Amino acid sequence: MTGISPACRDALGRWLDAQRALAGASGNTIEAYRGDVVGFLAFMTAHRGGPQGLGALERITTGDMRGWMAATRAGGVGSRSLARKLSAVKSFYRWLAEREGFEPTAVLSARAPKFQRKLPRPLARDAARAVIDRVELQSVTPWVAARDVAVITLLWGCGLRISEALGLTGADAPLPDSLRITGKGGKQRMVPVLPAARDAVDRYVALCPHPLTREGPLFRGVRGGALNPRLISGVMAQARMQLGLPATATPHALRHSFATHLLDAGGDLRAIQSLLGHASLSTTQVYTAVDNARLIEVYNRAHPRANGG
Incomplete structure (x- = not known):
């Protein structure tokens, strides 16, 4: 300075x-x-x-x-x-x-410059399932494959940030019906746990060769230390390339997919805000823009007048 x-x-x-x-x-x-x-x-x-x-x-x-x-x-x-x-x-x-x-x-009173807010790029349901299936094939070591599947399933099935998933400890296993997650700014929220996520974590825990203490990280690297998030990003990148998915198919995109799929199913925007841990509803409302953009895309593709018919 x-x-x-x-x-x-x-x-x-x-x-x-x-x-x-x-x-x-x-x-x-x-x-x-x-x-x-x-x-x-x-x-x-x-x-x-x-x-x-x-x-x-x-x-x-x-x-x-x-x-x-x-x-x-x-x-x-x-x-x-x-x-x-x-x-x-x-x-x-x-x-x-x-x-x-x-x-x-x-x-x-200084005014911030306007900028185009980037919309999240969620994966379609079939693509998200395909990613999980493909992630399991990226390692020949069964417990590592099970670990990666468990993390990816938590991102999609519970809408967790990758830091939140990797912040779980041994005390969180087996997963309860609802997880207390500490997110950005130390804010806590309750997130329901889907059976698929619980089963994936149970399988990983059963295969993990490292002792999982209550205070220690739930997800471990091959040497027993805390799992590096870059490893999950790398596994996701491999699966993405093999499936021909775009570069936007990242671990964080699975969190966006969680929100979009809930919205598609008729989920309430404020409930989704709570599940994601967004401080502001306007952050969650981005997903309605994604939904509307997809509707317009479908309309333009299908409507006779949009196609010059």
């Missing part, structure tokens, strides 16, 4: 500590916040011709904000990443203004 005043460094450190303690932000999130705000403060230092103390930060103008955003874009940062950086800066400024007693309007 060369060039940034000691007062700003101290304020940033205290804000990050608050994010870690009160908001439950993960280590990766904290480091992303740090980089975003440090980049902003470094720009203001150069832009205003010297280290900026807290008093100078209070006097940042709308023009200064436009200058930072323009310079950030000119450095090759896309709209989505700039929106994330601006969100971190605003959060820091909101916290700082409350403690220092100044008006942060110039920063908080």
Whole structure:
């Protein structure tokens, strides 16, 4: 943080500590916040011709904000990443203004660039089943094959993030009717367990050669340590290529598939939000856009007028 005043460094450190303690932000999130705000403060230092103390930060103008955003874009940062950086800066400024007693309007009124939100690419039911069947063929070691199938089945059958599936411990086996999952930000939710997921985990546990302690990870690597998520991504990539599926068929796509298939079956959007652990309903509503996009695609393919008939 060369060039940034000691007062700003101290304020940033205290804000990050608050994010870690009160908001439950993960280590990766904290480091992303740090980089975003440090980049902003470094720009203001150069832009205003010297280290900026807290008093100078209070006097940042709308023009200064436009200058930072323009310079950030000119450095090759896309709209989505700039929106994330601006969100971190605003959060820091909101916290700082409350403690220092100044008006942060110039920063908080800066508008994030618009960007096209990428829609998730779920797999069709048949494709998801084919992936699970194909994953089992990727290892000649029975317990490893059973392990990979169990993880993939949890992603699709319970809508877990891969970090959540690999965060299960020996105490979670055999799987209960409902799992208490700790997701992003330390938020907990209850997720029902399908019989297929329970059976897949039971088969893995029966074959696993490593002792599964209550406190230790449920899913193990070949040497007995915690399973690396990259291994699951690699197995999924192999299965995907063998089945001719697109590159979007990733472990996370199985979570999207879980949500989309529930929606197709008439699931309530708020219930799906709860199952996925989304903080905002708007995040879950992306799946209605996916559903609508698929309906329009089917309509265009089938309707006589859409085909010029």
